[in-house]
Amino acid sequence: MDYFTRKRVAAIMAELQPAEDVIVMGWVRNRRDSKNLVFLSLNDGSTLNNLQIVIDNPGEVADLENIRLGAAIRVAGRLIPVPEREHKIELHPGEIRLVGECPKEYPIQKKRHSFEYLRDIAHLRPRTNTFGVANRFRSKIAYAIHKFYQDRGFFYVHSPIITATDAEGAGEQFWVTTFDLDNIPINEGKVDYDKDFFGAQTFLTVSGQLEAEIMALALGDVYTFGPTFRAEKSNTPRHVSEFWMIEPEMAFCDLDENMQLAGEFLMYLFEYALGECSEEMEFFNRWIEKNRISTLETLLKSKFEIVTYTEAVEILKKAKKKFEFPVDWGVNLQAEHERYLCEEHFNSPVMVKDYPKDIKAFYMRLNDDDKTVAAVDVLVPQIGEIIGGSQREERLDVLKKQVELFGVNEETLWWYYDLRRYGSVPHSGFGLGFARMLMYMSGMANIRDVIPWPRTPRSAKF
């Protein structure tokens, strides 16, 4: 099949060198005919760029009538640089072979399609410019995430996908069972989970954090990067039911140190995108959202402002702007409040810390004031919250009180308590939604377009 001898278009475009007997394989993106000349644009997925194929003997090419938009072909021939032309280099074939025919009802045309239409043909949309770029970008940024942590001595943890732990309060989790749903075992009026596959009630995980804490208290610095699931019936351009999260967890690390790492992490990704993903960033900047590059560049030069929740509430109360939701100490900050803080008041990314304990999770460390917890939200212009993190409660007695206060089911947390019982240490971590980060860096407005197979309420096609 010439898999190892064929040349990738990305390499051809990078080198721009003449060569004989070059083999390329890919899909036809465009075809233009004149009487004695046919031009094909070939894309092999390795880059946004198409390779120009110039056929100057169309009468002699077999199957030429079937080499149309979408068809898979193999071309062998001579590479000729043409620096004066827009496409810089072209391939003059000695042989063209039709590998896979493409009927004319192929749903992707050589024009712009709406993202909504392409979502209905999610199996074909990676063949478009935008989704090719988006998927290559996704891969590169995933690599950058690993590189950031691995370079700092963090270990990668695969936290479990099936869990018995009810991490943040039930209701929003998918249940995992092998019960016949038409005939569920009942014992004394209640579902008998003892008869289920795992002998207990189990869920798809909503976070790898609790398990990451296990590893952090053994390996020191760890991170998870894997899928999580939320059964919330959210219907917005920012929510999906299945998404990947990055969750670093560090032993002997307090909230301020946690915040410093979060800031360095974000800056690293922005810098990586600008430096190592120039093809993708230039595409986003041109076709998806102008100023994406300058926005990231500005962000790179700015510093994170740090305020406490209490200070943030004071700022918002003094603001001349009218908010739809009134601000008062004790209520959660709304998206409009978060955006005011970083877009209008500070005009920079902001970290808000020390939230009232009642609006945050049970595992967050109680501050000395007994009213707030050591939590942080990182806010960026246009999006609002992009990272949520905290120092974890490492004191067993305090943790038990919080669990009781929040009404969390204690039975499945015995091992979590053990971590505090045996050699407990202060530790911290945060969570970053991978797809939301991709949205922010690319300017793509809908999360369903940065995830290849998005799962949302009433939709799990493909």
Add this chain to the structure above:
RNA sequence: GCCUCAGUAGCUCAGCUGGUAGAGCAAGUGGCUGUUAACCACUGGGUCGUUGGUUCGAGUCCAGCCUGGGGCGCCA
């Protein structure tokens, strides 16, 4: 879950106060020695999301349902 907008040709849309449909692109045919979202000419293509109602008559008005977009909440 609440609010709001939309569903007309393969795609993107137009269709005013009700009189059974139109454009651009795509497709097909022909033309053109260099095109690059190629261009020029011609041709074919629609039970107007769905069910019911009002009416002599519904793409157009009314109600329900389905699907999709946006806003809000929940969050990442």
